Amino acid sequence: MTKTVQAARRQQHITIVSETFPPEINGVANTLRHLCQGLMQRGHRVTVVRPRQRHESKGMVPSAGHGLFSHEHVVTGLPLPGYADLRFGLARSGELRGLWQKDRPDAIYVATQGPLGVAAVSAARKLGLPVSSGFHTNFHSYSRYYGVGIFEHLLCAYGRWFHNRTSITLVPTRKMAQTTAAMGIRPTGLWSRGVDCNRFAxxxxxxxxxxxxxxxxxxxxxxxxxxxxxxxxxxxxxxxxxxxxxxxxxxxxxxxxxxxxxxxxxxxxxxxxxxxxxxxxxxxxxxxxxxxxxxxxxxxxxxxxxxxxxxxxxxxxxxxxxxxxxxxxxxxxxxxxxxxxxxxxxxxxxxxxxxxxxxxxxxxxxxxxxLELDWNSQIEQFEQLVFNQTARTGYHAINKQSISLL
Missing domain, CATH: 3.40.50.2000 (Glycogen Phosphorylase B;)
Structure with missing residues (x-):
């Protein structure tokens, strides 16, 4: 067994940053529910950073997580234009740096590319923490459905800038790997999804x-x-x-x-x-x-x-x-x-x-x-892709910096 696989098997502390999270209902929240639950079941410690949701008032005591995470940090949440039932998060990079200096994660996974995601990536890079991202949503493609298709190229450029500041971007399909490569996003890793065949039957x-x-x-x-x-x-x-x-x-x-x-x-x-x-x-x-x-x-x-x-x-x-x-x-x-x-x-x-x-x-x-598409194999794949970045963080940071100077 290689050292990197052995590292993935040890208990790790991972922070998951997302602007949507259960009990919100959408594909990203559903995926993160299974991810957090799977990581906890495999003995890892999971911290979630997310915006305050619609049903939560300021000062409200955070939920216990229902077995999805060990700790959470809730930031200011505001309605997403055109999606009033979804939120985006606002946090200063310094706030997250302070949080992670007190309790340093082994890895950070940023699932969304909004303001909270940007702050998280900036904080992780300044602390030298391994940070990965997920390409969960085609926001640049959505623009044409909301009358702002003229901004599609700008949104595509923003996505490229955001994801290329992380050590690896996880994509769910081979076709999406081709799409992100065409956008100039690299490197990528294939992390698919599973399904609960006991619940859905x-x-x-x-x-x-x-x-x-x-x-x-x-x-x-x-x-x-x-x-x-x-x-x-x-x-x-x-x-x-x-x-x-x-x-x-x-x-x-x-x-x-x-x-x-x-x-x-x-x-x-x-x-x-x-x-x-x-x-x-x-x-x-x-x-x-x-x-x-x-x-x-x-x-x-x-x-x-x-x-x-x-x-x-x-x-x-x-x-x-x-x-x-x-x-x-x-x-x-x-x-x-x-x-x-x-x-x-x-x-x-x-x-x-x-x-x-x-x-x-x-x-x-x-x-x-x-019946062949269980979540366990996908959680294991996530471990190998994200936790293995720890040993390579320095390498990617140097190479990303070199690319940005060209």
């Missing part, structure tokens, strides 16, 4: 819930789970469902989640079923009670919901990107379309709606494949 299918949706035994529940927001390409999901309903009038469109588009969608489509935000076992029941799962996003870096749908025994239709590019095999355990082929997305959904045998075969295979 086909046996949680709820016939009473399906009856409330207005469905009979052989009628189709087409389901979407995620934020109801412009960057999720929901117009594609709506167009796809309407094509399905044109051939199968008794189908129902089930939307699980909330966001800025909910009111508009509900007004335009009062016959759709809006379930709002679901958590825990309720979320698992909603997944398992569906049949076809639409994931129309072209901006997600991964899309944890794809794996949750597979684990729940759903037939996923997605574009060949993110989690689908890694885990879906067309016509075997799901259906996927080229990013430029919207009609291919619709065709895949129509085939599944029209062919019960194909649908059932894909659903069964999706569940089998999801």
């Amino acid at each position: 086909p046996h949680k299918r709820d016939q009473a819930l399906r009856k409330r949706w207005g469905l009979k035994e052989n009628e189709r529940a087409v389901i979407y789970v995620g934020r109801l927001a412009p960057e999720k390409n929901l117009c594609m999901a709506v167009a796809c469902f309407e094509r399905i309903r044109g051939l199968h009038p008794q189908s129902r469109f089930i939307l699980v989640g909330d966001g800025p588009l909910r009111r508009q969608l509900a007004e335009q489509h009062p016959d759709y079923i809006f379930c709002g935000t679901q958590r825990g076992e309720d979320l698992a029941r909603h997944y398992a009670s569906g049949d076809l799962f639409l994931f129309p996003s072209k901006t997600d870096t991964f899309g944890n919901v794809v794996l949750e749908a597979m684990a729940s025994g759903l037939a996923v239709i997605a574009f060949d990107d993110g989690a689908a590019s890694e885990h879906l095999r067309h016509e075997e355990n799901g259906m996927k379309a080229d990013l430029r082929e919207d009609e291919g997305f619709v065709d895949g959904a129509l085939r599944l709606a029209d062919q019960p045998t194909l649908l059932n075969r894909i659903r069964a295979q999706a569940r089998l494949d999801a």
Whole structure:
């Protein structure tokens, strides 16, 4: 066993810095919940630095962490423009330096690239602490969905500057590694995601819930789970469902989640079923009670919901990107379309709606494949990528400085 692997096996103290964290509901918060829980279970000490969330008042005693972390440091939080239910953090680099001088971490992982992330990277570099970052969100791609597409190049340059100040940037897929390389971000390491197949499982299918949706035994529940927001390409999901309903009038469109588009969608489509935000076992029941799962996003870096749908025994239709590019095999355990082929997305959904045998075969295979995607292996990969930076911090700091001077 190498020294670096041995180091990863010893108890380490890692600080995770993020502008979103459970109980907030989004892909980053969900990933960090599994990461923190996995690291704690493997004997590591985890400190979380995050903004104050909407439900927390100033001076409120921080939560005990529910087994997700050993300690936390809460900073000022302000609403993210366009995402009022999400926050960004404000902290001085000196504040974080003081925190880490008193209790020096072995490694720092910065999951978000907002003001809190910038302050954390600056503080870590000044203290000579190994700091890694994660490419969790395609913010530069989001700009075109919020009427500020002219800033996409600036946001891309900002992302390059931010991530290249860390020793390594973790990306969830091989395609995202290519994307970040094209942006000029390097080096990168592949750190994917897992899924809890005990929580998300086909046996949680709820016939009473399906009856409330207005469905009979052989009628189709087409389901979407995620934020109801412009960057999720929901117009594609709506167009796809309407094509399905044109051939199968008794189908129902089930939307699980909330966001800025909910009111508009509900007004335009009062016959759709809006379930709002679901958590825990309720979320698992909603997944398992569906049949076809639409994931129309072209901006997600991964899309944890794809794996949750597979684990729940759903037939996923997605574009060949993110989690689908890694885990879906067309016509075997799901259906996927080229990013430029919207009609291919619709065709895949129509085939599944029209062919019960194909649908059932894909659903069964999706569940089998999801059983191989456990979180334990991903936590181990994270350990090796992040904790191994400790021995290389000096090397990367010298080389990053040399690059910045060229």
